[in-house]
Amino acid sequence: MKPNLILFAAATMAASPFATGQTTEPVNDWKPATSNQKGKEYPKVNSEGRVRSRIVAPGAQSVLLDIGAVKYPLTKGEDGAWTGDSGPQDEGFHYYQMNVDGAQVPDPNSLYFYGASRWGSGIEIPAKDEDFYALKNVPHGELREIYYFSKTSNSNRHAFVYTPPQYGKDPSQRFPVLYLQHGMGENETGWGNQGRTPLIMDNLIAEGKTKPFIIVMENGLDVGPPRPPEPKPADAAAPQPPAAGTPAPGGGPGGRRFNFDAFQKILIDDLIPYVDANYLTLSDQPNRAMAGLSMGGMQTRQIAPANLDKFSHIGIFSGGSIAPADVKDMEDFKNKVKLVFVSFGGRERGAAGAKTNAEALKEAGINSHYYESPLTAHEWQSWRRSVYQLAPLLFKN
Amino acid sequence: MKPNLILFAAATMAASPFATGQTTEPVNDWKPATSNQKGKEYPKVNSEGRVRSRIVAPGAQSVLLDIGAVKYPLTKGEDGAWTGDSGPQDEGFHYYQMNVDGAQVPDPNSLYFYGASRWGSGIEIPAKDEDFYALKNVPHGELREIYYFSKTSNSNRHAFVYTPPQYGKDPSQRFPVLYLQHGMGENETGWGNQGRTPLIMDNLIAEGKTKPFIIVMENGLDVGPPRPPEPKPADAAAPQPPAAGTPAPGGGPGGRRFNFDAFQKILIDDLIPYVDANYLTLSDQPNRAMAGLSMGGMQTRQIAPANLDKFSHIGIFSGGSIAPADVKDMEDFKNKVKLVFVSFGGRERGAAGAKTNAEALKEAGINSHYYESPLTAHEWQSWRRSVYQLAPLLFKN
Secondary structure (H helix, E strand, O other): OOHHHHHHHHHHHHOOHHHHOOOOOOOOOOEEOOOEOOOOOOOEEOOOOOEEEEEEOOOOOOEEEEEOOEEEEOEEOOOOEEEEEOOOOOOEEEEEEEEEOOEEEOOOOEOEEEEOOEEEEEEEEOOOOHHHHOOOOOOOOEEEEEEEEEOOOOEEEEEEEEEOOOOOOOOOOOEOEEEEEOOOOOOOOOOOOOOOHHHHHHHHHHOOOOOOOEEEEOOOOOOOOOOOOOOOOOOOOOOOOOOOOOOOOOEOHHHOEOOOHHHHHHHHHHHHHHHHHHOOEOOOHHHEEEEEEOHHHHHHHHHHHHOOOOOOEEEEEOOOOOOHHHOOOHHHHHHHOOEEEEEEEOOOOOHHHHHHHHHHHHHOOOOEEEEEEOOOOOOHHHHHHHHHHHHHHOOOO | OOHHHHHHHHHHHHOOHHHHOOOOOOOOOOEEOOOEOOOOOOOEEOOOOOEEEEEEOOOOOOEEEEEOOEEEEOEEOOOOEEEEEOOOOOOEEEEEEEEEOOEEEOOOOEOEEEEOOEEEEEEEEOOOOHHHHOOOOOOOOEEEEEEEEEOOOOEEEEEEEEEOOOOOOOOOOOEOEEEEEOOOOOOOOOOOOOOOHHHHHHHHHHOOOOOOOEEEEOOOOOOOOOOOOOOOOOOOOOOOOOOOOOOOOOEOHHHOEOOOHHHHHHHHHHHHHHHHHHOOEOOOHHHEEEEEEOHHHHHHHHHHHHOOOOOOEEEEEOOOOOOHHHOOOHHHHHHHOOEEEEEEEOOOOOHHHHHHHHHHHHHOOOOEEEEEEOOOOOOHHHHHHHHHHHHHHOOOO
16 A cells, blocks of 8 residues: 555544444455464455454453554453454455554464564455465475575575476476565565465466576565665555656665665675576576566666676566666667566556556567556555566566 | 473462562573564573563553463563563573463564464574584575375375485485474474474585485374364473373373374375475485474374385484384384484483383394483474484484
């Protein structure tokens, strides 16, 4: 949810029945969320996308469900358990937390996810298109947790590598590589966990809709000081990118400037050589892509065009876009860049400008794609859909 | 900590200074726990193994730190934050939770681990021997998250596979396999997470102390109904095994009986064939081991001896032991079993009997090893040390 929508929602919710216990009855088709810990009945979700929370807190004076930047009060029952509902949420995944007498804590009933700069609760709101990221009886790739030593950071760095189901079966078969970055307040676990990227890839590959390729997921924030300031916990991976089309290179919201040089050095000097030395990669430029969400999109927007000897495919999700005026040498760009994919959630403010830029880039002769995720904001459902849309366009050369 | 120790501790703690705010000053060498979320100062630990918790809860009436089956009250400061210390804990890893006005919740400052039948907080107490499971600049293997389809359970099952650093570099090199099982109230994530097994193996391999081998970690509980009853959340992976040496086959504590047949069928019919078909394994009996902790040890004790065409090496950690009288056909056992490794924490009640059984088994001509973890109980530090002791003994044939 974008900041001005959050303010709008907070203002309207405060005076709405949602925030005070609902005078209108929610639709009574509650089901346990699929993001619950095994065997937990609550939280539940209904077909309106509402969340019904329950937490046992017999001695508490106040319990709140904090989701989508709105705090919903729960009501105490005779059994000492507090229950209450949120207003409707967008389809897909949301971070949330409980507030017990002022203590902001994870819900003991949910699984935990890293985002909003903390490990904490997350919830799945059923989506009409959830089939594309469902666990199915198809051949599955692997999500590999690795440590590798980076000379740049002088430390063991933690990353994840998705390998497709075909990987290694024939040791002579090599695969292209996508470097896929998380957003601010998130880390290298995001795409593999709430991003559901391995399942999205497994399903696409099983249907023959994408070439199999390797995906590498690193931490783009924890690259040694100085770090950019951390956002406040909220639903979405903050920060919002600047309005599409006009971000100054490296420019953050509110005039903040990001410096991605440290991450770029780790990526170019350490990670890519490590991956090419240790995996069955196609290591030439036409077979290497970079993409990211939010801050990871901004990183992609800075790093990939500056290293066109390394990257041929560029994906920017909710992280700005590339206008023809941003391209220093259009002939060189045309020769080397095989795809620029830009996406936004339809409820994000950057969407319209990004679409204009994508069209202008296409007019300039670039293979430019724009995708808009229906009825979603700066949130994971937009980014799951973005990976799903991007993958079939990659490495078609 | 074993049940009668828990009762003893609870009884003594209630009247001790630890539970009421300490009249004796703890040693003032507090450091943030290594199990904290990045950037979190609390909880801290000191050289006595005490835990100092801090949680912001301005509206709360009562906040408790619940660790080692004892609840320690915290004190509210003027800033709305509650702080307080636990009594000394054993070296190593412990599950814990916070209690805010009766709500039992994870500590928002810690990383989360699966155990005691929930995802929740865990804490590392520094150990004198922690070097063996430290992250070092050595070649690292991979921890691979996989899904595979089991006909037995008619579902996609979730497991982890550790592959050593050498794996796949030479596609003609194949490796032995250890099937390694968690305890009750735990799942397939335990060994790779709080068990630190990948780091233990990486370090052993780097020092040339063990043969490199593959480790497969499955879920031994979630095998379809009926399931054994779940234990109450506590420090240790419940249940305590019966006193070593005399457990009836499949017998659980308190006369409860476990039926591991469903898991055995998944393991033998689905998992092992999947692993041998999809990894660079040595798939003959001399190159396959099974081990486990607590309930996983009981599973090993039931399944491995009943499938000596499949398994040659047997490891039982805090999960009973094998006496000569338990062996149906000693000649056959002698021919097929290359190692029986049994371990206990020195503070567990099963230790003495298990040692006697191990010696008797050795007298009977079996390659029998017994290991006792100093000053630890039914807890992860015992099991980390057990893997560290077991690995060099495996696959020496």
